[in-house]
Amino acid sequence: MMYDVCVVGAGTMGSSTAYHLSKKENLNVCLVGPGEPERKTLEREVFGCHYDEGRITRIISEVETEQILAYQGTLSYPELERESGLKIFTEVGMAIIGQPGDEIVEGYVTTADKFCKNEGLICEEVDEKFIQDRWSYFLPCDNCYGRFSKKYNGYISVRNLVKACQIVAERNGVKRFRKVAKDIVRESDGFYKIVLESGNTISSKKIVVACGSFTNFYNFLPGRRQLDLQLVGHTVLKFELDEEAVKKMSEMPSMIYKPKLDAGYVYILPPIKYPNGKTYLKIGHSVHPNFEDKEELGKLLETLSDVQKWYCQEDYPKARNFFKTIFKTMYPDIEPLGEELDFCAMALTTSGKQLIGFVEENFLVAAGGNGKSAKFGLQIGKICADSIVKGEWDCDLLNPEDFRVRFKDELYA
Numbered sequence: 001m002m003y004d005v006c007v008v009g010a011g012t013m014g015s016s017t018a019y020h021l022s023k024k025e026n027l028n029v030c031l032v033g034p035g036e037p038e039r040k041t042l043e044r045e046v047f048g049c050h051y052d053e054g055r056i057t058r059i060i061s062e063v064e065t066e067q068i069l070a071y072q073g074t075l076s077y078p079e080l081e082r083e084s085g086l087k088i089f090t091e092v093g094m095a096i097i098g099q100p101g102d103e104i105v106e107g108y109v110t111t112a113d114k115f116c117k118n119e120g121l122i123c124e125e126v127d128e129k130f131i132q133d134r135w136s137y138f139l140p141c142d143n144c145y146g147r148f149s150k151k152y153n154g155y156i157s158v159r160n161l162v163k164a165c166q167i168v169a170e171r172n173g174v175k176r177f178r179k180v181a182k183d184i185v186r187e188s189d190g191f192y193k194i195v196l197e198s199g200n201t202i203s204s205k206k207i208v209v210a211c212g213s214f215t216n217f218y219n220f221l222p223g224r225r226q227l228d229l230q231l232v233g234h235t236v237l238k239f240e241l242d243e244e245a246v247k248k249m250s251e252m253p254s255m256i257y258k259p260k261l262d263a264g265y266v267y268i269l270p271p272i273k274y275p276n277g278k279t280y281l282k283i284g285h286s287v288h289p290n291f292e293d294k295e296e297l298g299k300l301l302e303t304l305s306d307v308q309k310w311y312c313q314e315d316y317p318k319a320r321n322f323f324k325t326i327f328k329t330m331y332p333d334i335e336p337l338g339e340e341l342d343f344c345a346m347a348l349t350t351s352g353k354q355l356i357g358f359v360e361e362n363f364l365v366a367a368g369g370n371g372k373s374a375k376f377g378l379q380i381g382k383i384c385a386d387s388i389v390k391g392e393w394d395c396d397l398l399n400p401e402d403f404r405v406r407f408k409d410e411l412y413a
Helices: 012-021 064-084 103-119 128-134 158-171 212-217 243-248 304-312 317-330 373-390
Strands: 002-008 029-032 055-057 094-098 124-126 145-149 154-156 175-177 181-186 192-196 201-209 230-240 254-258 266-273 279-285 299-301 338-348 355-360 363-367
Touching: 002 012, 002 192, 012 029, 012 158, 012 363, 012 373, 029 158, 029 201, 055 064, 055 254, 055 266, 055 373, 064 103, 064 158, 064 373, 094 103, 094 124, 103 145, 103 254, 124 128, 154 158, 154 266, 158 175, 158 373, 201 373, 212 304, 212 338, 212 363, 230 304, 230 317, 279 317, 299 304, 304 338, 317 338, 355 373, 363 373
Parallel strands: 002 029, 002 201, 029 175, 094 254, 201 363
Antiparallel strands: 055 154, 094 145, 124 145, 181 192, 192 201, 230 279, 230 299, 230 338, 254 266, 266 279, 355 363
16 A cells, blocks of 8 residues: 555654644545553663653743744644543743843743743743742742743653544544664665564555654665764652642642752653552753763663663662752651653754754654753644644744754764
């Protein structure tokens, strides 16, 4: 069978693309990529950052393009929830807290004030009294300062986002291949052959590759070129909470917290119930935290083996101890029942923005989430779907040059 569009990559961006394509008439679409594993083992090649119940989504951002992507995506969650029957977005609000004069914090404050004013949204000033009145269990830094806004801010179950997109897409006729793609070949007739790990092939007139951190490890791109991606291993620690702590923290928002001018930030997700029945508060860190010990909490990942080992490791004591210290400092009266460390790989770009665009006629790439693909994924999927059908960039709200696909051989020639 010849498909009109084959989407390679069944994570956040790829599944969202398939979802939006499934709403277009007279298109034969397939989605290629394995599902979430029951457990992580080195026998598996491909993993994803979407194996999670809690990822921050926020329209508070220091970058205008990110505000647009997040805002448009958030407006789309209710429809997808209705179509799939799955809960995706929880509107608990977002707080940005740090030191006055901090460049990052001030950037968030300025853009939050402007965006909320333009959209008629409430954006409240945060100080120590505000925190004591709202979140008395949280011990903030001295002279803390920031903003809190509830509307359109909170967290999503990125696991449910991906699952919902796949459910609706398959219901609308998208064919799912739960295999790893190994190669993409453009044949003499101009169409594409996608080679699966099984050796079987799929034929398609058009291609969308959305494989995140794994894009450069396979023979996908024309000329076997490498995208401008740097892979960084990322760690988070989930703290299991008892019912009393969950009740006490029931009004907690998602948060970015930068307690010192010369330090990186941490991000915090409020208590969220996971599929195992336990409730966790999750803490993660900025890409280059540069805290007092000057040690990185992540690791550069250069090979497929590096990525596999990073996802499958059992412990990373440096990160575990760091997060435990942060938790105890922020929540001195909360005693967690236990902790669970988790790992993922972030695909970073030199520009700091996602790479979305055509690498040749009928071949579109979306990669480089920069740790933000969860909250942008649904809208990026729409851009990819609209653009691959039209044959050119199709999003009036954003400038395609901001997302131009860049290759390593261009940057390091």
